[in-house]
Amino acid sequence: MKAVLTVIGNDSVGIIAGISSVLANDNVNIIDINQTIMSGMFTMVMIIEMNESESDFSTINDKLVKKGKELGVQVIVTREEIYKSMHRI
Amino acid sequence: MIKTSEILATIKMIQQENLDIRTITMGISLLDCSSESVEETSRRIYEKVTSKAERLVETGEAISKEFGIPIINKRISVTPVSMLSPANKKEDFVEYAKALEKAALKTGVNFIGGYSALVQKGFTEKDKIFLESIPYALKETTRVCSSVNVGSTKAGINMDAVYEVGKLIKKTAELTKENGAIGCAKFVAFCNAVEDNPFMAGAFHGVSEPECVINVGVSGPGVVKHELEKHKDGDFMEIAEAIKKTAFKITRMGQLVANEASSRLGVPFGIVDLSLAPTPEVGDSVAYILEEMGLEKCGTHGTTAALALLNDAVKKGGVMASSSVGGLSGAFIPVSEDAGMINAAKCGALSLDKLEAMTCVCSVGLDMIAIPGNTSAETISAIIADEAAIGMINQKTTAVRLIPAPGTKEGDFVEFGGLLGYAPVMKVNENKSDIFVKRGGRIPAPIHSLKN
Numbered sequence: 001m002k003a004v005l006t007v008i009g010n011d012s013v014g015i016i017a018g019i020s021s022v023l024a025n026d027n028v029n030i031i032d033i034n035q036t037i038m039s040g041m042f043t044m045v046m047i048i049e050m051n052e053s054e055s056d057f058s059t060i061n062d063k064l065v066k067k068g069k070e071l072g073v074q075v076i077v078t079r080e081e082i083y084k085s086m087h088r089i
Numbered sequence: 090m091i092k093t094s095e096i097l098a099t100i101k102m103i104q105q106e107n108l109d110i111r112t113i114t115m116g117i118s119l120l121d122c123s124s125e126s127v128e129e130t131s132r133r134i135y136e137k138v139t140s141k142a143e144r145l146v147e148t149g150e151a152i153s154k155e156f157g158i159p160i161i162n163k164r165i166s167v168t169p170v171s172m173l174s175p176a177n178k179k180e181d182f183v184e185y186a187k188a189l190e191k192a193a194l195k196t197g198v199n200f201i202g203g204y205s206a207l208v209q210k211g212f213t214e215k216d217k218i219f220l221e222s223i224p225y226a227l228k229e230t231t232r233v234c235s236s237v238n239v240g241s242t243k244a245g246i247n248m249d250a251v252y253e254v255g256k257l258i259k260k261t262a263e264l265t266k267e268n269g270a271i272g273c274a275k276f277v278a279f280c281n282a283v284e285d286n287p288f289m290a291g292a293f294h295g296v297s298e299p300e301c302v303i304n305v306g307v308s309g310p311g312v313v314k315h316e317l318e319k320h321k322d323g324d325f326m327e328i329a330e331a332i333k334k335t336a337f338k339i340t341r342m343g344q345l346v347a348n349e350a351s352s353r354l355g356v357p358f359g360i361v362d363l364s365l366a367p368t369p370e371v372g373d374s375v376a377y378i379l380e381e382m383g384l385e386k387c388g389t390h391g392t393t394a395a396l397a398l399l400n401d402a403v404k405k406g407g408v409m410a411s412s413s414v415g416g417l418s419g420a421f422i423p424v425s426e427d428a429g430m431i432n433a434a435k436c437g438a439l440s441l442d443k444l445e446a447m448t449c450v451c452s453v454g455l456d457m458i459a460i461p462g463n464t465s466a467e468t469i470s471a472i473i474a475d476e477a478a479i480g481m482i483n484q485k486t487t488a489v490r491l492i493p494a495p496g497t498k499e500g501d502f503v504e505f506g507g508l509l510g511y512a513p514v515m516k517v518n519e520n521k522s523d524i525f526v527k528r529g530g531r532i533p534a535p536i537h538s539l540k541n
Contacts, residue, residue: 004091004096006096006097006100008100032090036093038097043093043097045093057154057155058151058154058155061155076100076157077157078155078157078158079155079156079157080091081345082099082156082157082158082342082345083091083095083096083099085341085342085344085345086095086099086338086341087091087092087095087099087338088091
């Protein structure tokens with residue numbers, strides 16, 4: 001299953017490392033990554049693939065949200081269909 | 090490939106602009122629940138509802154988490170209870186209401202609709218007993234919603250039913266007066282009621298519907314308002330286009346959730362109801378969309394035109410986004426559930442008469458309006474008759490949900506809490522309509538009902 005992970009918050013050291021390590025530990029593959037600073041906010045969008053992971057969506061989601069809290073950023077993980085259905089005919 | 094800007098736009102809609110799926114409503118047929126005894130029928134109702142909807146709430150929550158979109162309500166609608174047998178006295182029907190309440194508690198849904206009767210052309214003996222039972226059922230339960238269809242374009246308006254409904258609203262207010270007449274907030278009188286509406290309090294599972302079905306109601310007034318903020322100087326064509334595009338996006342989300350819920354629950358998908366349903370939360374108001382178009386206050390001159398544009402654009406945008414659009418679809422204008430409507434009513438910009446005019450072009454009708462506690466049953470019936478006439482002539486659904494909270498007068502406030510919000514008590518015309526209402530009989534169907 002593909003999902004979209006977005007991270008929004010104040011820039012600081014170790015955000016990408018922190019999030020990536022959670023993904024790596026759960027065997028989640030990063031397919032694409034896009035990071036930018038928008039209006040002074042750190043904004044990162046990752047496309048991830050969970051097929052090889054032994055954990056389910058909900059567990060991975062909870063771990064990432066928890067990590068986000070530790071890093072002081074907001075982490076949102078959703079299945080990619082939501083964006084496709086909204087923005088593509 | 091989805092662009093980052095599109096992903097962020099969707100997240101902004103959900104996080105900041107209150108985009109949500111307002112309800113996943115499971116329609117369940119109870120036509121096979123009638124039996125020889127009231128106890129057995131009640132048992133069958135409970136068994137059927139709890140087994141069909143066993144996984145409804147958990148499935149809704151799982152979808153919500155995976156797709157990152159809030160699904161506010163999980164609800165159930167059932168076949169109009171007035172059709173169930175046996176029922177020789179009003180207490181029998183109240184037993185069925187209690188069975189529904191028990192099933193709602195067990196499944197975890199916050200409302201169960203379908204304590205309903207369809208009497209647009211006339212009453213059966215059972216219908217009469219059923220109408221008498223409504224106030225007691227609403228008093229005895231907290232999650233059961235009730236509705237009565239009193240008119241249709243095909244049948245005309247059953248004025249005997251209109252009068253009975255006026256009286257039952259008064260009775261319900263009296264029986265639930267300790268709680269701000271909350272019973273009345275769970276009751277709707279309809280003209281041209283639809284059989285696949287997922288929204289409460291008027292949802293019921295029509296007799297032509299399948300055994301079990303999933304209907305989804307989307308929302309998102311906040312998203313539309315934010316979109317209009319980007320078109321401050323745009324002309325009407327431009328803002329209609331902007332609303333259409335937004336409605337399309339919102340509805341696509343509804344369709345996605347509906348498909349997912351349908352496949353996970355193994356229940357066929359029915360319709361997406363693409364309604365703009367407000368909540369009392371700031372930033373989730375239909376009135377503020379109308380004001381964004383350039384009206385100082387909702388309710389002033391121009392409001393009906395603004396609402397007509399909004400209602401039509403929502404439908405046009407949504408209709409292509411879903412494989413099957415149904416329900417009420419359009420813009421809701423409940424007073425107590427919309428922060429902008431509450432403000433407009435409070436400052437006197439919005440009157441009951443203006444609301445009636447607005448119902449000619451919105452999706453439903455006079456909704457969640459508190460009126461003085463001493464308003465007579467005859468006056469309430471006359472308000473319902475007016476509203477039903479608008480529905481009958483214009484071939485649209487209209488509804489009336491009035492709360493004559495005992496002891497309140499114009500300018501007071503009635504508090505319902507939660508999604509039902511709070512309402513300022515609005516002025517009604519004090520001239521009597523008693524003789525008119527008591528004439529009885531049926532207002533004939535209009536000429537354009539003869540289409541064959």
